[in-house]
Amino acid sequence: MLAYTLSKIIDSYQTEKKSDFHKSNFPREISQKLPEIDDFTLKASFGLSRWAENPWITITHNSFDSAQESLQIEYKLDCENREVSLSIIPRLESYEEYTSLKAELINSLHSIDLNDFSINNDDASYSILDKKYGYNQLNDSLIDSDLDFILSIYDRLSVHFKNFVKIQNGEAKTFCMKDFDALEKEFSANLELNEEVFSSAPVFSVTDITATYPKDDRYANSLNAPEKLFTDDNIDKIIRCDIKIDDYASILDDIKNTSHYVLINMMKKHCIDLKYLEIRDKILLFAKSFTNVEYKSVGRLMGSYAFNQIKIDDRLSNPLMITSIIHELSHFILERILKEILMKILDTNDTPLISGFVKILLEEDLNYLLDEYCAHTVEGRFALFGFQDYSSFNYKLDEISKHYSKDDIDYALLAANSFAYDIKEILEGFINESLREEIKREFLYLPDRPDYKPLDLEIESRLEGDDFIEAVALILTSGIGETLNNPEKLERYMARF
Secondary structure (H helix, E strand, O other): OHHHHHHHHHHHHHHHOOOOHHHOOHHHHHHHHOOOOOOEEEEEEOOOOOOOOOOEEEEEEOOOOOOOOEEEEEEEEEOOOOEEEEEEEEEOOOHHHHHHHHHHHHHOOOOOOOOOOEEOOOOOOOOOEEEEEEHHHOOHHHHHHHHHHHHHHHHHHHHHHHHHHHHHOOOOOOOOOOOHHHHHHHHHHHHOOOHHHOOOOOOOOHHHOOOOOOOOOOOOEOOOOHHHHOOHHHHHHHHHOOOOHHHHHHHHHHHHHHHHHHHHHHHHHOOOOHHHOOHHHHHHHHHHOOOEEEEEOOOOOOEEEEOOEEEEEOOOOHHHHHHHHHHHHHHHHHHHHHHHHHHHHHOEOOOHHHHHHHHHHOOOHHHHHHHHHHHHHHHHHOOOOOOOOOHHHHHHHHHHOOOOOHHHHHHHHHHHHHHHHHHHHHHHOOOOHHHHHHHHHHHOOOOOOOOOHHHHHOOOOOOOHHHHHHHHHHHHHHHHHHHHOOHHHHHHHHHHO
């Protein structure tokens, strides 16, 4: 069955690429022909907004929550040369530990008979194990037997992969505030606070403060069953994405207003005067007005965001802690924006199903790249010139660039930059010019020298009007198939929201 599907793709792809990507039924037909393997998800990929240069099929065990940190089996099809390569590829969210992970996985294979598979020792390749097939070799007997064999190798490598990740993680992401110099006056006017409310110093650490986030059930429905969400009518609504720029502006305003409300309540409840806070505590407090933030002290990642929870390593220097908070907060705000758009389209309140759907779509390769570029761009706005960092974006770009055309990637970055402009505007309402100057001075204490090369990745262009709405439609639509093909993952995500 799989051999037939691989042959079908090679036979048809060069012709299909000439057709309109959005009107073609070819991707759906191929996806429906993929075999089922217990406890694994098979996915055929042909591009996002346009045809990929070459398609590929991935096989991933359902025990991995995120495709961005998982072990994958991949069939890559070279349709022009009529060849197929079969590989095992580990994927990490950060490149920093990739070399040592690859070395560990390869080392675990040295005592095994690998049949006709070859260990890939090329440092420039992400693959661990490879085998190539000519078109005439695509028969059921060979393809099925090799798949059975590589699944057994995959099981062995999965144990090493998961242990590595656990060790590295230390287990075994309309209101525009005035500058905060005048915040006390605003509070006095808006909340009728007097001077006695504020103390000369915080009552306790900002780290210990928890916020209460208002739940706004303003829509008629609360969709929380997949069969209710993925009706033909709702799928059509998502694809059409019938919202206006004014609707989008209102969504941004609601996010600003809500966060301002939460911030004011935190400051009133805990008698906080901003001028007595350290710079990083100010940023932490502002971030907590959007979502939960806590510090961690183990693991390889400087910060992370998932399930409405930001985690930041407290061992970082002050400037890196500040920019890491901003980076992860940007992930949250982008996710929030997409959820609010989806809620508007479907006339539904936020539910674990809506949140799970948006999380899954943001794990799609190009959307993940978009998310990282957006977060790095926002973070860079508040860093000293020459200390901009695009490391996780570069890692992801290097990993997926072989699958997508330059046009696809450029379009994703254009959409990402469009979101980044709006997220920067939201945050600039909290982090005013005076505070930005304070943050920049923090970088002067670092021993590192400025590196201006990452600045080459910054762009000025953005999508406007209907062009932006079309990009949003493509992003939301890309999550439909991924979510429908991963019901167990959706169920796990819903349980955590």
